């Protein structure tokens with residue numbers, strides 16, 4: 001059925017075009033209408049949740065209009081589009097962001113006040129959309145914001161998990177995971193029951209001859225339906241509203257298998273339905289660890305196949321030749337999770353569209369770009385050949401052919417290096433054989449990038465060294481990560497944003513972050529410094545209240561707030577931090593009351609989730625809480641030291657925590673943290689950082705100046721030798737760290753046995769993360785932090801100077817680099833009406 005309205009009837013549509021509200025009265029009308037009709041409630045029955053729902057629906061209506069127009073414009077102009085494929089989008093809350101991006105937060109604030117609500121309370125009703133683990137997922141969310149703000153015709157593609165990352169509860173000092181069922185009421189998604197794709201699994205491959213040509217036909221063993229759910233992504237201060245399309249799985253052929261149903265097998269038809277829905281049921285909660293689960297591979301293929309079908313369907317509408325595909329389509333792979341897209345596109349072009357292999361392969365490699373986010377070997381994705389064969393028989397054949405042609409070309413170029421073939425083969429000849437997804441991603445893409453300079457250099461000299469020889473250095477590039485200043489400054493820290501605007505000629509800095517450099521000429525301005533300090537203090541008061549409400553511990557906002565919030569991982573070294581805290585505690589205990597009076601009060605704040613199966617990470621959480629339990633009630637210590645573990649760290653908590661930090665910790669073993677992005681968030685919010693020479697810390701130092709950051713520890717080029725020495729030489733533990741261990745073993749922080757593995761990792765098992773090597777320098781650097789903080793005036797000056805030099809770290813700059821160097825796409829200029 002033709003869905004387009006014929007010309008004569010279109011007049012009526014145009015006459016009735018929806019106009020969205022632009023002022024307070026219009027907004028209030030919409031809220032009341034939604035409360036009374038959509039929600040079927042009234043002023044006698046309207047709580048904050050209802051106010052949140054109605055406000056969201058009012059803004060959602062507004063977004064839809066812009067969203068539809070954006071899609072029409074992009075279809076009409078038909079220029080090259082970018083597709084960002086990510087298994088994770090860690091979006092956080094949408095309402096506040098929508099209000100700010102649309103520029104009507106003040107209108108909503110006034111309107112809600114008249115209707116009897118405080119906007120801050122209303123905004124807090126929203127459940128975070130937590131479809132991600134950490135940095136990788138949040139980066140994808142920042143990128144969507146920048147793509148829309150910069151008017152790029154771009155789509156995000158992901159999975160609509162029924163359960164996002166688990167909620168963390170701390171019970172008796174231990175992490176307990178609780179399912180995150182977030183879809184109860186989600187006004188920000190639109191089910192597209194008409195946009196579905198049948199996805200097949202298992203089965204076998206048959207050869208068929210059609211018109212003298214032999215083609216492979218993949219006969220399905222199982223079919224699952226993908227249903228699209230669309231989420232509007234508003235740009236800041238532009239009508240461009242892009243689309244994030246998330247796929248949800250259900251059994252194909254409707255609610256039930258009617259044959260089974262009619263034959264009386266009702267239970268098994270329901271079971272089939274549930275099995276299909278399992279695919280998009282839950283986000284895997286591991287970050288930087290791959291566990292090779294079949295369901296994970298099913299998720300990957302399900303999402304990739306649905307997305308490619310959609311992309312190809314859109315391309316085909318314009319009736320261009322296949323060779324134009326890379327001129328119309330750029331697909332970015334967020335890590336190796338979507339690497340099967342390379343194989344799937346080759347399959348579509350060869351098996352379905354009948355292109356020759358070489359022609360198809362040229363199109364495929366020109367289309368894809370691959371971003372690597374880690375060098376940790378345990379995080380590099382590999383799938384057993386047998387599993388791929390079983391689940392995706394045709395894809396395995398194609399992978400073998402890709403590998404064959406690739407290895408042939410390598411052999412030709414490096415005839416004397418037999419070992420090279422073994423090293424670079426996409427198939428690892430292990431027991432069992434494995435498909436190396438990163439290698440497949442490199443071979444199938446035209447550009448590979450790392451996410452910070454050091455990291456991009458490291459991948460070129462370590463894990464991908466051979467590929468640099470094979471393809472030359474130009475295929476490998478760096479795009480240093482960035483963050484969106486809209487969410488991470490304007491939304492998270494409205495008072496600081498306003499103060500900055502008052503010195504930078506208005507809000508333009510939110511679209512061109514280099515304008516922050518205008519702050520520098522005000523550094524000496526006493527009044528400005530005072531206001532700056534007041535805002536920081538107010539943000540600390542807000543966090544102190546949250547700490548009191550959630551943990552019962554009272555902290556003094558005048559203390560130095562020292563924050564480490566991120567996923568718990570040995571390489572991120574929260575253990576180094578807590579050992580340092582114990583060292584501080586022991587030093588304070590050893591002082592006379594008079595000496596103590598001269599010490600600077602400090603609050604050590606931790607937060608972050610451990611993967612449910614990561615035992616050591618859970619022990620670290622337990623130690624932090626055990627230390628807190630002792631220190632926080634020690635009357636000798638009082639305000640001088642408090643140790644806090646904040647439960648359930650997530651995006652919305654980060655928005656409260658970042659603005660409240662004086663110093664934050666980014667202390668990974670050198671060479672392990674690809675970039676880090678919270679380091680940028682903290683500095684942008686007027687906090688200083690203590691860090692190792694790792695990831696983006698290095699570029700942050702270059703931008704803000706060495707005197708504005710506290711760097712410590714060994715360098716990445718020394719790591720290998722140190723590790724070697726630990727294992728093969730004599731390994732002596734730092735004497736201060738040894739005292740810390742002895743105290744733990746005395747039972748000061750509870751049953752010593754609970755922490756024996758953490759200590760053994762350093763003392764007996766080679767101290768892989770160099771905790772002992774860096775301990776002394778870490779402690780010394782914290783003393784420098786204390787000294788620097790005593791001079792508040794200078795401290796504030798450092799903070800202001802740092803913020804003024806953070807312009808580089810906007811995700812807008814990143815997206816422009818990707819657009820120019822990898823995607824070759826241009827923004828679609830829009831007029832505002």
Ligand code: BZD
Pocket residue numbers: 133134135136137139286287288289290373374379451481673674675676677695
């Ligand atoms: O990606 C992170 C890196 O560890 C950070 O250094 C970097 O800043 C960000 C963004 O580039 N990687 C992840 O967050 N990785 C994962 O969450 C992940 C998830 C599933 C599987 C493997 C890794």
